Structures are given as structure tokens and as C-alpha cells.
Amino acid sequence: MDQNMINLLIALMALLISFYCFYLVNDFRKKAKQPGDKDNFSSRPLQLQAYERLVMLSERISIPNLVSRANQPGLGCRDMQLLLIESIKQEFEYNASQQIYVSPVAWEAVTNLKEQNMLIINQVGASLPPEASGTDLNKRLLEFVMTQKKGALHTIVLEALNFEAKKLMR
Numbered sequence: 001m002d003q004n005m006i007n008l009l010i011a012l013m014a015l016l017i018s019f020y021c022f023y024l025v026n027d028f029r030k031k032a033k034q035p036g037d038k039d040n041f042s043s044r045p046l047q048l049q050a051y052e053r054l055v056m057l058s059e060r061i062s063i064p065n066l067v068s069r070a071n072q073p074g075l076g077c078r079d080m081q082l083l084l085i086e087s088i089k090q091e092f093e094y095n096a097s098q099q100i101y102v103s104p105v106a107w108e109a110v111t112n113l114k115e116q117n118m119l120i121i122n123q124v125g126a127s128l129p130p131e132a133s134g135t136d137l138n139k140r141l142l143e144f145v146m147t148q149k150k151g152a153l154h155t156i157v158l159e160a161l162n163f164e165a166k167k168l169m170r
Contacts, residue, residue: 050101051165057095061088062154063145067138080134081125109157
């Protein structure tokens with residue numbers, strides 16, 4: 001074979017390889033831009049786990065559960081109030097990263113639950129005399145929760161979280 005024929009074959013091979021690489025790169029770009037089932041499938045377990053953790057958070061910061069878990073005989077009213085508020089803050093901070101995986105509405109519901117429970121604890125605590133015991137505070141908090149007519153906010157939040165999690169499982 002003469003040199004011109006070899007150069008022509010090399011140029012032809014280089015051209016074919018260039019077209020093939022161009023095709024592969026374009027195909028890769030198209031697939032990267034399309035949201036596929038694979039992407040949704042990989043994030044769905046994380047989303048469901050986030051809803052599960054927020055349900056547990058809502059249960060843990062509900063006033064009846066909080067009072068029974070943090071009950072320490074011998075504490076004064078103000079100390080018990082601080083303990084309950086600190087427990088809510090710690091639980092919330094521990095689960096704050098879950099907001100990435102849930103809807104803004106779900107996260108807002110959990111945030112409102114936290115704020116409302118802290119407000120209730122502070123208001124009930126402020127209504128008691130300074131010499132009241134932690135047991136007095138806990139008793140008043142439980143009485144307050146039981147007298148709510150429209151149902152406890154934590155129940156409503158739990159229903160909303162369950163609804164959204166079930167939407168994901170469809």
C-alpha cells in the first residue's frame with residue numbers, strides 16, 4: 001500500500017471515532033438532563049425515612065409524651081419548664097436535616113408544632129406561682145392538652161405527615 005492510502009484510512013478511522021465519541025457525549029448529556037425513574041427511586045427511601053423520623057419527632061415533642069419522659073420529681077416549676085423546652089429544642093435540632101427530603105408544608109407543620117408546644121409550656125409555666133413544683137406544671141400541661149376542643153395539634157401534624165408519606169408510596 002502506498003502512503004496516501006494509509007493516510008486516508010487513518011483519517012477515515014479518526015473521523016469515525018470522532019463521530020462515535022460525539023454521539024456518546026450527546027447521548028450522555030440527554031440522559032443526564034432527563035429526570036428518570038432511577039433518580040426518583042433512589043430518593044424515595046430517603047423521603048420515606050424523613051417522614052418516618054418527623055412522625056417520631058412529632059410524637060416525642062407532644063406534650064403528654066414529653067411530660068412523661070422528662071418527669072423528674074423534686075424539680076421546681078421553672079426548672080421543669082426549662083427542661084421541657086430544652087428537650088423540644090434538642091429533638092428538633094436533631095431532626096432538622098430532614099427538611100431537605102419533605103415538602104415545605106410538612107416541614108412547616110412540624111415547625112409550628114414545636115413553636116406551639118414551647119409557647120404552651122411557657123404560658124402555663126408563667127401562670128403558676130414561682131414556688132410551684134415541676135409536678136404542678138406537668139399536671140397543668142396535661143389538663144390543658146385534655147381540654148383542647150379541636151384536637152391536639154400533634155394529632156393533626158401526624159395525620160398530615162402520614163398523608164404525605166402515603167402519597168409517596170403510590
